[in-house]
Amino acid sequence: MTDAETATPAALAAKTRVLEPTYEGDFVLPQHLDLESGRILAKPTLHYAVYGRLNAARDNAVLVCHALSGSALVGSWWPEIFAPGAVLSLEHDFVICINMLGSCYGSTGPGSVDPETGLVYGPDFPLVSIRDNVRAQAQLLDSLGIRRLRLVLGGSIGGMQALEWTIHEPERIERAAIIAVAPLCAMGLALNHLQRQAIQNDPDWDGGYYLPQRQPKQGLGLARQIGMLSYKSAELFEERFGRNPNRNGEDPWAQDNQGGGLVGGRFDIGGYLDHQGQRFIDRFDANAYLAILRTMDNWDPLRGGRASEEVFGRIRAKLNFVGISSDWLFPAQSVRQFAQTIRSAGVNADYREMISAHGHDAFLAEQVELVRLLQ
Amino acid sequence: MTDAETATPAALAAKTRVLEPTYEGDFVLPQHLDLESGRILAKPTLHYAVYGRLNAARDNAVLVCHALSGSALVGSWWPEIFAPGAVLSLEHDFVICINMLGSCYGSTGPGSVDPETGLVYGPDFPLVSIRDNVRAQAQLLDSLGIRRLRLVLGGSIGGMQALEWTIHEPERIERAAIIAVAPLCAMGLALNHLQRQAIQNDPDWDGGYYLPQRQPKQGLGLARQIGMLSYKSAELFEERFGRNPNRNGEDPWAQDNQGGGLVGGRFDIGGYLDHQGQRFIDRFDANAYLAILRTMDNWDPLRGGRASEEVFGRIRAKLNFVGISSDWLFPAQSVRQFAQTIRSAGVNADYREMISAHGHDAFLAEQVELVRLLQ
Numbered sequence: 001m002t003d004a005e006t007a008t009p010a011a012l013a014a015k016t017r018v019l020e021p022t023y024e025g026d027f028v029l030p031q032h033l034d035l036e037s038g039r040i041l042a043k044p045t046l047h048y049a050v051y052g053r054l055n056a057a058r059d060n061a062v063l064v065c066h067a068l069s070g071s072a073l074v075g076s077w078w079p080e081i082f083a084p085g086a087v088l089s090l091e092h093d094f095v096i097c098i099n100m101l102g103s104c105y106g107s108t109g110p111g112s113v114d115p116e117t118g119l120v121y122g123p124d125f126p127l128v129s130i131r132d133n134v135r136a137q138a139q140l141l142d143s144l145g146i147r148r149l150r151l152v153l154g155g156s157i158g159g160m161q162a163l164e165w166t167i168h169e170p171e172r173i174e175r176a177a178i179i180a181v182a183p184l185c186a187m188g189l190a191l192n193h194l195q196r197q198a199i200q201n202d203p204d205w206d207g208g209y210y211l212p213q214r215q216p217k218q219g220l221g222l223a224r225q226i227g228m229l230s231y232k233s234a235e236l237f238e239e240r241f242g243r244n245p246n247r248n249g250e251d252p253w254a255q256d257n258q259g260g261g262l263v264g265g266r267f268d269i270g271g272y273l274d275h276q277g278q279r280f281i282d283r284f285d286a287n288a289y290l291a292i293l294r295t296m297d298n299w300d301p302l303r304g305g306r307a308s309e310e311v312f313g314r315i316r317a318k319l320n321f322v323g324i325s326s327d328w329l330f331p332a333q334s335v336r337q338f339a340q341t342i343r344s345a346g347v348n349a350d351y352r353e354m355i356s357a358h359g360h361d362a363f364l365a366e367q368v369e370l371v372r373l374l375q
Numbered sequence: 376m377t378d379a380e381t382a383t384p385a386a387l388a389a390k391t392r393v394l395e396p397t398y399e400g401d402f403v404l405p406q407h408l409d410l411e412s413g414r415i416l417a418k419p420t421l422h423y424a425v426y427g428r429l430n431a432a433r434d435n436a437v438l439v440c441h442a443l444s445g446s447a448l449v450g451s452w453w454p455e456i457f458a459p460g461a462v463l464s465l466e467h468d469f470v471i472c473i474n475m476l477g478s479c480y481g482s483t484g485p486g487s488v489d490p491e492t493g494l495v496y497g498p499d500f501p502l503v504s505i506r507d508n509v510r511a512q513a514q515l516l517d518s519l520g521i522r523r524l525r526l527v528l529g530g531s532i533g534g535m536q537a538l539e540w541t542i543h544e545p546e547r548i549e550r551a552a553i554i555a556v557a558p559l560c561a562m563g564l565a566l567n568h569l570q571r572q573a574i575q576n577d578p579d580w581d582g583g584y585y586l587p588q589r590q591p592k593q594g595l596g597l598a599r600q601i602g603m604l605s606y607k608s609a610e611l612f613e614e615r616f617g618r619n620p621n622r623n624g625e626d627p628w629a630q631d632n633q634g635g636g637l638v639g640g641r642f643d644i645g646g647y648l649d650h651q652g653q654r655f656i657d658r659f660d661a662n663a664y665l666a667i668l669r670t671m672d673n674w675d676p677l678r679g680g681r682a683s684e685e686v687f688g689r690i691r692a693k694l695n696f697v698g699i700s701s702d703w704l705f706p707a708q709s710v711r712q713f714a715q716t717i718r719s720a721g722v723n724a725d726y727r728e729m730i731s732a733h734g735h736d737a738f739l740a741e742q743v744e745l746v747r748l749l750q
Contacts, residue, residue: 036628037628037629037630039630110637123637123638125637126630127628127630127639183618184618185609185612185613185617185618186609186612186613186615186616186617186618186642186643186644187604187609187612187613187644189616189618189642189644189645190604190612190644190645190648191604193600193641193642193644193645193648194597194600194601194604194648196638197593197597197600198573198576198597200638201573201576201577201578201593201594201597202576203576203578208637208638218572218576219576222569222572222573222576225568225569225572226569226601229562229565229566229569234560234561234562234703234706237560237561237562237565238560238561238562240561241561241564242560242561243558243559243560243561243564243675252672252673253411253412253502253673254412255412255414255501255502262485262498262500262583262662262665262666262669263498263571263575263583263665264502264669264673266568267561267564267568267672268561269561269562269564269565269568270564270565270568273565273568273569287637290637290638291637294637294638294639297627297642298627298628298639300618328609331609
């Protein structure tokens with residue numbers, strides 16, 4: 001959900017020094033991956049990028065986990081984290097970022113061919129949980145000879161992965177930064193439910209069995225727009241767009257070309273949202289989007305009434321939670337409470353709040369401020 | 376946007392004493408209605424309902440203005456307002472409620488036949504503003520011999536009409552109650568923009584030229600669900616649905632019937648939203664929905680930089696504004712600021728805040744509390 005338009009001047013400046021990875025490649029799991037849902041994923045591929053060099057002691061590794069529509073190229077979407085004196089150092093750290101299973105940026109997802117059937121998964125791609133992702137990622141780190149991570153960090157669904165790492169692989173993690181995330185609350189589940197329908201209502205949806213060149217574009221664009229509302233804040237929208245007519249000169253009072261009255265000229269916020277939807281359909285796949293929404297929906301470490309002490313009591317890492325004051329997808333209060341629940345299980349966990357009008361997106365849009373909080 | 380499922384026990388009890396109108400009928404304007412948008416509406420019909428009796432002095436009339444998907448039958452959707460000792464009295468008041476132009480509940484709207492062409496308007500229905508509605512309604516009141524209203528009141532788009540009455544017909548209004556409304560802010564415009572697209576993306580949309588029996592149902596249902604998110608609050612959703620699986624027994628971890636993984640069982644909030652969408656498509660028309668969204672979008676008394684003193688300085692009525700603490704479609708702060716702007720123009724206007732977790736819908740879901748505030 002990187003959104004260049006929301007970047008602060010500092011972040012924009014940072015984008016000019018986008019980092020190239022030291023290496024970008026694929027790791028194919030040697031075995032099938034048994035999924036929490038009961039199904040298997042046949043020898044999935046993980047696409048990953050690394051920045052910096054692994055030292056001889058192999059103790060300088062950091063794992064960055066990306067958000068919904070992100071990629072392994074963390075240097076492109078989170079450059080300020082690498083700024084001199086910031087969170088990560090290209091000189092001292094070996095930074096790994098792995099594309100999530102289900103995505104369309106290189107790892108196995110709905111657009112991949114199932115080696116068992118020779119067919120593209122499409123909508124038959126199974127539910128891959130956050131834990132499934134962590135188990136696959138752990139095998140990749142094993143293959144690189146990395147036993148221990150000095151830090152794992154991520155925002156949104158990336159934060160889900162970071163925390164799951166500390167639960168599932170407690171001995172391997174020294175510290176984790178978990179940003180703008182908690183298990184989705186009812187409002188978050190509702191937003192994902194609407195986005196799913198937006199895609200499935202598209203005339204080109206075809207039950208998900210569409211060809212790549214015939215994506216359900218309108219639906220994916222609308223899903224993205226619904227998402228955008230939850231990534232931003234009313235305050236930001238008001239300041240930036242207010243009730244202005246669309247900047248291309250459309251008039252909300254005018255009738256449209258066909259003389260019809262029901263669809264008139266757009267307001268500026270409408271033009272902005274349409275533009276965001278359009279940008280997104282050029283870079284993402286509808287089935288991949290659905291896959292990751294489902295991964296996100298189903299993450300809840302305490303699912304099925306598991307005891308907090310049992311689940312979180314395993315954690316050995318030091319945890320830093322960050323909530324964003326204007327976030328309404330993962331409200332700061334939810335993040336604070338979640339951190340408190342984990343602390344109550346005896347974990348060394350603190351909570352820091354980012355004061356920002358940028359909403360959920362602030363962890364991408366205001367990177368300098370995030371860096372300050374994480375230092 | 377009446378929603379029985381959100382009603383408090385008191386409101387539910389009230390619903391058992393739904394009021395029948397004294398009279399329900401149509402008024403056809405004798406002339407064309409010149410619209411603010413520059414077009415005309417040929418001799419439109421207003422469907423209305425009245426409750427109680429007009430007294431001999433004709434000075435006991437009250438006008439109630441309904442919200443987006445409401446009807447003239449105010450006794451059915453706002454019964455608690457008529458409770459003994461509440462805001463309105465069937466013994467003393469003559470209550471009129473008029474279906475908005477553009478609606479599908481009896482007044483002229485996209486589903487009506489244009490007498491000029493003999494064709495159903497469909498998507499060619501023109502933009503009808505709040506002021507256009509008030510001008511038409513004034514002619515209906517004239518025909519009933521009513522010069523003056525002791526009170527005009529409404530919530531949401533109904534409140535837009537109530538305030539516009541006090542601006543456009545200042546000598547005719549004694550008091551107005553304007554509930555949970557201000558000109559739509561950028562977030563509100565964004566929500567309407569998404570709802571519009573939800574309808575237009577439906578395979579059955581057909582540019583709006585659909586037959587009544589072939590509505591763009593999925594799109595209208597999704598539009599309603601997007602709306603529901605903005606009518607409720609995260610707090611209410613969390614309390615009522617949390618992360619529970621759908622109460623019909625679906626399992627969010629299960630694969631669906633076709634074996635596909637991308638669409639699994641729903642959470643309870645998903646089942647609830649689908650149910651709300653389904654209920655809505657059985658009672659509303661997609662073009663009518665679009666028409667009223669546009670009416671709502673374009674309401675801004677200070678449009679075009681008009682001076683507040685000039686526009687609001689005309690008001691002679693006593694105004695009571697009500698904001699709802701958990702409303703995020705029309706945030707309480709916007710309503711408070713709007714009331715302040717109007718007060719600054721020399722108007723007798725107060726602001727009261729309804730403390731409720733029900734969100735925007737609270738003016739329908741918690742009628743007893745609203746009545747208390749309005750007394």
